[in-house]
Structure formats: structure tokens, C-alpha cells
Amino acid sequence: MFHVYITNSVNKKVDMGRAQFLMDKELVRDAIAKMTQPDGRCDDQWVWNDYCERHLEKYGEPFIPNVDPNWK
Numbered sequence: 001m002f003h004v005y006i007t008n009s010v011n012k013k014v015d016m017g018r019a020q021f022l023m024d025k026e027l028v029r030d031a032i033a034k035m036t037q038p039d040g041r042c043d044d045q046w047v048w049n050d051y052c053e054r055h056l057e058k059y060g061e062p063f064i065p066n067v068d069p070n071w072k
Helices: 016-022 025-035 044-059
Strands: 005-007 013-015
Touching: 005 044, 013 016, 025 044
Parallel strands: none
Antiparallel strands: 005 013
């Protein structure tokens, strides 16, 4: 199993696979669609950043794994 790590807003590495269990599936799908390149590549950090912006807009609060320096 491969792990994809991104850097959150407080410069900590987050295992995106673990965080995805907490993500709003519709927002993830929208972020992936927006960030997928014509050749099918998708930049995970861009998806994370876009997702976190969408989460803040929809819920009025930040996505905890993006702002908590102790989240693993």
C-alpha cells in the first residue's frame, strides 16, 4: 500500500489516505475533477489545498487535519 503525504497549513506532513476518511466525499470529488490534468495526472497537494478551501466555505470552519499541528 502506498501512502501519499501532503503538507498541511502548519507545515506538518499528513497521510492523505488517513485524512480522506474524514473528508466530505462530494468536495473531494469536485477538487479532484478541478485538479486533474489533461493527461490524467492529479497533483495531490493541489487537491488537498482546494479541498481545504471548499471545506472552509461549506462548513465555516477549517478542516482539522489541515490546521492541527498534532494531527497524524
